[in-house]
Amino acid sequence: MQQYIIQIDFVDCPGLGYEIFKVTDKNNINKIAMEVIPKHGMVIQFQCAGEEQVHSLVADLRKIENITAVEFRTQMPYQEKEIELRTILNSVSEGVLAIDKDGIISHINEFACKLLHCRLDKAIGVKVEALVGEDSPVLATLQSGNEYRLKEWTVKRKGRALQFLSSSVPVKNDQEQIIGAVSTIQDFQQIEKVILRADKLQRLTFADIVQQSQPMAQLIAAARAVARHSSTILLRGESGTGKELFATAIHEASARCRKPFIPINCAALTETLLESELFGYEEGAFTGAAKGGKKGLFEQANGGTLFLDEIGDVSPRLQVRLLRVLQDGTVRRVGGTKAVAVDVRVIAATHRNLEQMIQSGEFREDLYYRLNVIPLTILPLRERKEDIPLLAQHLIRKICNRINKAEVYLAKESVELLVAQKWPGNVRQLENTLERLINLIDSTEIRPEHLWAWTDITDNVAAKTIGNISRKPQTLQVEIPLTGEWPRLKDIVASVEKEVITRVLKKYPSSRLAGQVLGVSNTTILNKIHEYKI
Incomplete structure (x- = not known):
């Protein structure tokens, strides 16, 4: 037949x-x-x-x-539909596992088989707990109907503990009855590779540091030279000078550029959170600790670079643990007893005076010498003013691209105003100021009046002369008609007020400065300009 x-x-x-x-x-x-x-x-x-x-x-x-x-x-x-479905499932770059209402595996793709170390023909038709354990997210979804997103999950297969992130959703019929569940599975190494790939695309190099001043050129040359080796670097500089940018560029210029670059702000976390983030923890180390424990950033950055920003804010207890890593090249997880060897280059950064902190007992002297092997100091903007024109236009171009707006340009007088400022917030403050302006103005050119009206920028040269303004008697002429009725006193005062404001604005062409001269607010001057049509 x-x-x-x-x-x-x-x-x-x-x-x-x-x-x-x-x-x-x-x-x-x-x-x-x-x-x-x-x-x-x-x-x-x-x-x-x-x-x-x-x-x-x-x-x-x-x-x-x-x-x-x-x-x-x-x-x-x-x-044909089954072949089509199998092809689709196998084209997905993460594991897919589906079960029916009885918890029997109905579908599993090749990637999931690879992650779980099983054969496709041996997995289909078996109970899901036999393959992935009784506490798997997909089984929990089948039983409760709850969805799970990126839930940490550990399963033991062939004597090995495998760690995954899993998302699962219930499968329902037209009557909203649960008839199965589907789960996607990603292993930690896969996720780390994706993160590193995305991070690699965003990393900046020395070529991305906008500058034209001699001090910055010398600093970049020194940073390039030390990037080739693995010695610890301490970046010093005020907030907003670009310490993380330099750390990234150093990593990219080093032999470790294909390995992880992991930054962490030490001031942003509490002592206990920072400790578990840096050193990791063992299973059961504290309430809420993930099953199987967790790698710390030192372990995750193995072979690469760990950037410790705001190192001056680390507690004395954690300073001792950091010193141990720098001395021995080993880390011990929270709640653990085993020392794990790591090969990590440390780049630390701070805006604080560590030498003064040592004198006051806030920072360990021995840790300071371990960190301060190669000190690099990034100058504030006020000490490299020749960088401001080039940097400002670069920032404008970046901001305009980000908010999808046509590029605007700085008038010559506006550039002079920017250069004259002290910029206590450095590049970060300059960028925020320019972004505010670009959002508020419709013009294709940023003029001085825009800076005066919408920012805290002042004309320093003019402001210095305000205190020395001439106190000689000023003569004003008020025209009063010889025939007819006398003008009202209100109109005479308004006429004098208009004349005074007009004269002051000719010498100090800014409502802010004119207000300082006349002892009134910026808003008052703007209202009078509108009222008198000056």
Whole structure:
């Protein structure tokens, strides 16, 4: 007996199915499976003695009214759908696992089999707990109906503890009854690779440091030279000078550039959180600790660079632990007893006076000498003013691209104003000031009046002369008509006020400065300008 599959296309009408089955019975075929194609036809899988019997069946079917075509197929529609689904599942770059209402594995892709160290043919049809344990997220979803997103999960396979992040959702029928669950599985190494790849795309190099001053050129040359080795670096400088930018550029110029670069702000976390982040922890080390424990940043940065920003804010207790890592090259997780060797280059940064902190007992002297192997000091903007014009236009271009706005430009007078400022917040303050302006103005050119109106910037040169303004008597002429009624006192005062403000604005062309000269607020001057149409 041979097997065949035929597809019968027809125009649906009452009794057509009965006619088809009469013909199949007449030709003595053994029907194995049948599948209906909605509004189109049906597919029949059957057995018969040979080709002569098949051709007789097809000829009889084609004689039936309303049958439009009878064709041979190689597979049933459900088989084609299954192949299509399997191809889709295997094209996904993460594990996919599906179970039915009884917890039996109905689908699993090749990536999941690889992660769980199992064979596809051995996984389909078995209880899910036999493969992934009784506390897996997919089983929890089947039982509770709850969704889980990126839940940490550990499973033991062949004597090994495997760590994953899993997301799972329930499968429901039209009556909202749970009939199964689907889970996606990602291992930690896979996630780390994705993060590192994304981080690599965002990293900046020395070429991205915008400067034209001699001090910055010398600093970059020194940083390039020390980047080639693995000695510890301490970056010094005020807040907003670009310490993390330098740390990233140093890592990119080093032999460790293909390994992780992990930054952490030591001032942003509490002592206990910072400790667990840096050194990791063992399972059961504290309430809420993840099963299987967790790697710390020193372990995650193995072979690469760990950037410890705001190192001056680390507590004395953690300073001792950091000193141990720098001396021995080993870390011990919180709650653990085993020392793990790590190969990590440390770049630390601070805006604080560590020498003064040593004198006051706030910072360990021995840790200071371990960190201060290669000190690099980044100058504040006020000490490298020649960088400001180039840096400002670079920041404007970056901001305009980010907010999808046409690039604007600085007028010459505006550049002079920016250079004259002290910028206590350095590059960060300059960038924030420019972003505020770009959002508020419609002009393609940033002019001095924009800076005066929308920022805290002042004309320092003019401001210095305000205190020395001439106190000689000023003569004002008020015209009063010789005939007719006298003007009201209110109008005379307004006329004098308009004349005074007009004269002051000619010398100090800023509402802020004019207000300082006349002893009133910036808002008052702006209101008077509008009122008198100056």
